[in-house]
Amino acid sequence: MLILGGAALAASLIVAIYAAGAALYGAIEGDRRWVESARRAVYALAALLTVAVVVIESAFIGDDFSFEVVASHSSTTTPTFYKLTAMWSSQEGSLLLWAWVLSLASSGVLYLTRRRLRELVPYATAILMGVATFFIALMLTSANPFTELSPAPPEGAGLTPLLRNPYMVIHPPMLYTGYVLLSIPFAFAVAALITRRLDAAWIRSTRSFALTAWAFLGLGLLLGSRWSYEELGWGGYWGWDPVENAALMPFLVATAYIHSIMVQERRGMLKVWNVSLICGAFVLALVGTFLVRSGILESIHAFGASTVGGPLLGLIAVVAIGSAVLIVSRLDELRSERRIGSALSREAIFLVNNLLLVGLAAVVFWGTFFPLIAEAFTGTRSSLGPPWFERYATPLGVGLVLFTGIGPLLAWGKLSPGAALRLLRWPALAAVVAAIALVLASDAADSPWALFLFSFSAFTLVALGQEFWRAAASRRALTGEGIATALPRAIARNRRRYGGYVVHAGIAILLVGVAASSSFQTNRDLRLDIGESAVVGDYTVTYERLASDPGSERIAFAATLDVDKEGRDFATLAPARNYYPTMDPSTGPVGRFFEGEATSEIGLRSGAGEDFWAAFQPDLRPLDDDIARGNKVFADINAPGTPAEERAVLFGFRDEAIRRLADTYAEDPPPATFRVIVNPLVVWIWIGALVGLGGAAFALWPSAAARRRVRAAYAARLGREVAGP
Amino acid sequence: MEFLIALALVALVAAFVTVPLRRRGAERLDASEAERAELEALKLTRYREIRDAEADHAAGKLSDEDFERLDRELRAEAIEVLRRLDRLDEAERKAPGRDRDAAGESLD
Amino acid sequence: MDPSRKRKIRLVAALTAAVLLATALVYTSFSASTEAREPSQVLASGSGETYDLTGKVVPGSIERTDSDLRFRISDRDGSEALPVRYTGTVPDPFRDGREVIVTGRLMDGTFVAEHDSLITKCPSKFQEEAEADPEHVMIEE
Numbered sequence: 003m004l005i006l007g008g009a010a011l012a013a014s015l016i017v018a019i020y021a022a023g024a025a026l027y028g029a030i031e032g033d034r035r036w037v038e039s040a041r042r043a044v045y046a047l048a049a050l051l052t053v054a055v056v057v058i059e060s061a062f063i064g065d066d067f068s069f070e071v072v073a074s075h076s077s078t079t080t081p082t083f084y085k086l087t088a089m090w091s092s093q094e095g096s097l098l099l100w101a102w103v104l105s106l107a108s109s110g111v112l113y114l115t116r117r118r119l120r121e122l123v124p125y126a127t128a129i130l131m132g133v134a135t136f137f138i139a140l141m142l143t144s145a146n147p148f149t150e151l152s153p154a155p156p157e158g159a160g161l162t163p164l165l166r167n168p169y170m171v172i173h174p175p176m177l178y179t180g181y182v183l184l185s186i187p188f189a190f191a192v193a194a195l196i197t198r199r200l201d202a203a204w205i206r207s208t209r210s211f212a213l214t215a216w217a218f219l220g221l222g223l224l225l226g227s228r229w230s231y232e233e234l235g236w237g238g239y240w241g242w243d244p245v246e247n248a249a250l251m252p253f254l255v256a257t258a259y260i261h262s263i264m265v266q267e268r269r270g271m272l273k274v275w276n277v278s279l280i281c282g283a284f285v286l287a288l289v290g291t292f293l294v295r296s297g298i299l300e301s302i303h304a305f306g307a308s309t310v311g312g313p314l315l316g317l318i319a320v321v322a323i324g325s326a327v328l329i330v331s332r333l334d335e336l337r338s339e340r341r342i343g344s345a346l347s348r349e350a351i352f353l354v355n356n357l358l359l360v361g362l363a364a365v366v367f368w369g370t371f372f373p374l375i376a377e378a379f380t381g382t383r384s385s386l387g388p389p390w391f392e393r394y395a396t397p398l399g400v401g402l403v404l405f406t407g408i409g410p411l412l413a414w415g416k417l418s419p420g421a422a423l424r425l426l427r428w429p430a431l432a433a434v435v436a437a438i439a440l441v442l443a444s445d446a447a448d449s450p451w452a453l454f455l456f457s458f459s460a461f462t463l464v465a466l467g468q469e470f471w472r473a474a475a476s477r478r479a480l481t482g483e484g485i486a487t488a489l490p491r492a493i494a495r496n497r498r499r500y501g502g503y504v505v506h507a508g509i510a511i512l513l514v515g516v517a518a519s520s521s522f523q524t525n526r527d528l529r530l531d532i533g534e535s536a537v538v539g540d541y542t543v544t545y546e547r548l549a550s551d552p553g554s555e556r557i558a559f560a561a562t563l564d565v566d567k568e569g570r571d572f573a574t575l576a577p578a579r580n581y582y583p584t585m586d587p588s589t590g591p592v593g594r595f596f597e598g599e600a601t602s603e604i605g606l607r608s609g610a611g612e613d614f615w616a617a618f619q620p621d622l623r624p625l626d627d628d629i630a631r632g633n634k635v636f637a638d639i640n641a642p643g644t645p646a647e648e649r650a651v652l653f654g655f656r657d658e659a660i661r662r663l664a665d666t667y668a669e670d671p672p673p674a675t676f677r678v679i680v681n682p683l684v685v686w687i688w689i690g691a692l693v694g695l696g697g698a699a700f701a702l703w704p705s706a707a708a709r710r711r712v713r714a715a716y717a718a719r720l721g722r723e724v725a726g727p
Numbered sequence: 728m729e730f731l732i733a734l735a736l737v738a739l740v741a742a743f744v745t746v747p748l749r750r751r752g753a754e755r756l757d758a759s760e761a762e763r764a765e766l767e768a769l770k771l772t773r774y775r776e777i778r779d780a781e782a783d784h785a786a787g788k789l790s791d792e793d794f795e796r797l798d799r800e801l802r803a804e805a806i807e808v809l810r811r812l813d814r815l816d817e818a819e820r821k822a823p824g825r826d827r828d829a830a831g832e833s834l835d
Numbered sequence: 836m837d838p839s840r841k842r843k844i845r846l847v848a849a850l851t852a853a854v855l856l857a858t859a860l861v862y863t864s865f866s867a868s869t870e871a872r873e874p875s876q877v878l879a880s881g882s883g884e885t886y887d888l889t890g891k892v893v894p895g896s897i898e899r900t901d902s903d904l905r906f907r908i909s910d911r912d913g914s915e916a917l918p919v920r921y922t923g924t925v926p927d928p929f930r931d932g933r934e935v936i937v938t939g940r941l942m943d944g945t946f947v948a949e950h951d952s953l954i955t956k957c958p959s960k961f962q963e964e965a966e967a968d969p970e971h972v973m974i975e976e
Binding site: 164234236357361364368372383386387389390393529599602617621623677 | 849853856857860861863864865867868869870871872887899901922923924925926927928930931938951
Binding site: 003005006009010013017020031032033034035036038039042043045046049050053118119120121122197199201202203205206207267268411412413414415416417418420421424425469472473475476479480496499722 | 729730732733736737740743744745746747748750753754755760761764765767768769771772776778779780782783785786787788789790793797816819
């Protein structure tokens with residue numbers, strides 16, 4: 003199977019190069035046959051890469067350890083689900099995933115535009131295939147998924163325990179899909195620049211791809227944050243880690259882009275800004291892909307320093323410089339047709355929101371790459387921690403929440419001051435009331451920024467509600483329907499707008515959760531003995547008992563925590579610590595079970611008002627003597643001269659000994675360390691994000707009007723052709 | 728055995744990809760089609776703007792006179808786009824710029 | 836004021852704001868950042884400053900007491916080493932030989948770390964370990 007996979011990969015390189023060349027040739031010579039051949043080549047590329055993916059996944063499922071990737075990332079004891087997803091935990095597999103998704107997305111967009119945009123499509127094809135060629139060539143030279151391991155080992159290394167989690171499994175594909183989908187509007191933007199067709203067609207045809215890319219990036223960010231919160235022992239969801247930031251930056255720029263293209267469509271302005279934004283977004287997507295793989299910045303995410311970093315940096319440079327040169331050369335065609343008429347218009351607000359978003363992206367960029375910048379200037383690496391990021395992100399975030407509400411309130415074009423006051427009345431009132439209520443009824447005033455954010459979110463949510471209300475009301479005035487029918491119908495008529503409003507609502511809710519959980523958290527490290535209690539905020543935590551669970555893949559120690567709130571039973575949590583064995587024989591036949599990777603299971607009780615979060619760290623020092631003794635007693639297991647049958651018997655005894663060791667420890671354990679966090683309003687972060695994604699899906703869904711338009715286009719075509727020469 | 732499968736795949740791909748190339752005679756890209764695409768996109772955007780302005784007016788955001796002024800502007804722009812599209816249609820009917828293959832069949 | 840003048844004023848205002856923000860950014864970043872130093876560099880520069888101490892955990896040096904975690908960090912090439920005293924979350928990948936970063940300052944010969952500042956790099960591959968141990972051992976159920 004290695005040969006088939008390798009052949010498919012090599013063939014896909016040739017096909018990708020051919021597709022780019024044929025598309026360019028067809029564009030320059032004006033011969034449509036070559037463009038069509040290029041499109042077929044893209045379809046063929048998707049097919050070939052699918053073959054490659056199927057070959058690899060079959061190897062994973064079939065435990066074919068002659069594949070080096072399979073041997074180093076899977077094992078016979080890995081559960082089937084994680085065998086399938088282990089592919090993208092490796093450098094090689096994730097590059098293959100990138101290329102595969104790119105080929106599928108390219109096939110999709112070329113299929114959808116097969117009869118349209120005939121001037122743009124060839125150049126866009128060439129760009130997309132150029133990127134694909136790069137990734138395939140990278141695989142073939144530095145990170146080939148079809149490398150053979152000879153002789154094939156009987157067992158594989160297994161999947162890193164930290165990755166054995168459903169969130170960690172979907173998070174990379176979602177993020178990669180987001181990155182890859184950004185290449186579509188990018189390719190069409192470059193094609194538009196080359197052909198000097200910069201008005202409307204390139205934006206209109208790639209808007210859905212941009213919005214979908216945005217949604218996938220958001221989903222990837224959400225999954226990563228949720229994983230961090232639910233699985234890691236620090237209880238946070240965002241650490242301003244370089245790799246987190248690398249996914250956030252294209253997300254922010256894509257958000258700005260989605261808004262500013264609306265301004266271009268209506269006012270014919272911001273053309274330079276828009277092409278720059280989408281080129282920037284794609285460059286940032288490549289930077290994100292690069293950061294994880296290059297080891298150039300200290301991050302807990304890194305795949306580790308590898309040979310892939312250099313070439314990726316080269317691609318980034320080519321794309322960035324090429325885009326800049328192309329844009330500058332077309333500045334004439336990119337001149338604005340009109341100006342922003344009034345400050346009291348949606349266009350003006352979109353401009354402000356763009357500046358805030360791009361400003362935030364710039365801050366994140368500077369902070370992320372600061373270690374490299376500092377090293378260039380001062381010779382030493384310095385890094386910036388979360389406090390620095392928060393200093394700038396907080397005011398920008400608060401401003402964004404406010405404008406998220408003002409934008410929907412305004413109209414395209416000048417709003418009369420009277421109308422503006424009328425529209426702002428209720429939201430402004432809500433903001434003031436919320437602020438006063440919070441100051442009086444809670445300690446929200448302790449954190450001024452959080453107070454601003456809550457107040458502005460109230461403004462935004464009321465403003466959005468007002469918009470939905472007005473939509474329903476004006477439809478009722480026309481049709482006399484009841485509110486229950488008027489509202490859905492009014493919304494369905496303009497999915498893009500109201501879907502967008504739902505996204506805004508989701509963001510406002512999400513930021514409320516972020517503000518509350520960052521500013522009003524209670525965080526305690528406790529050291530408890532069995533039976534001992536401690537008080538954290540309104541809660542009383544009692545460490546009841548410890549249970550041990552030695553399993554085939556890991557040894558787990560689970561603590562039972564009884565949590566009471568204000569005297570009444572609240573929850574029984576079971577935070578645990580899982581110990582996975584290591585391959586390293588120097589730790590000893592018994593010691594290896596306690597010296598390998600360890601993961602945490604968090605005890606979590608979520609509520610609408612706050613989350614109760616607990617992590618557990620047992621004190622394994624009392625086991626040290628027994629482990630050392632066990633290592634001596636069972637030393638023959640590793641000794642080279644031991645016959646196989648004796649070894650098997652020793653394994654049996656050793657396993658029994660470890661089981662007894664774990665059970666005895668659990669019966670009378672020493673005091674353990676617990677980290678307990680009471681986190682207000684965290685659940686609203688996840689809810690807000692899901693609402694936002696739902697809004698995006700709604701906005702993307704083709705409406706009845708769009709379907710009618712497609713039918714009308716066919717009718718028009720028929721009309722033209724029937725008329726004939 | 729694997730070699731054969733790989734070979735078959737490559738042959739299939741080559742055959743599939745070269746189908747258009749085996750047709751006789753170059754097929755010109757229609758220059759007017761790009762212009763039409765731009766105009767169509769502009770037209771649809773203008774329609775959306777007209778609808779949005781109506782909705783904004785119905786929702787009370789635009790005063791009557793602001794709305795009338797805006798509506799007039801937008802409709803004028805939309806009509807201009809429609810005119811340009813019509814001119815394009817006429818030019819196409821007169822000139823032999825249509826995509827055709829050697830047999831004279833339209834490829835649209 | 837005619838519209839083109841208004842536009843120019845707006846442009847100048849926007850650019851000024853951008854320049855101010857950029858200056859604030861650059862200025863605060865240099866003063867708010869912590870330098871990354873290896874143990875040999877920290878020893879050379881003496882105590883006082885807060886640094887991000889980077890290096891490898893010296894095998895066998897990890898000691899957990901009731902109140903904190905103690906271990907030694909050595910330069911990546913294994914030359915100098917420093918004792919570290921740390922409180923807070925210990926990341927899951929933390930163990931002998933791993934690359935870590937911990938923020939703190941040198942006090943009386945011990946690097947006293949800030950609470951929760953320990954970061955451990957994820958191991959990149961298990962390949963070498965698998966090769967060293969041909970029998971993948973598990974507890975059989």
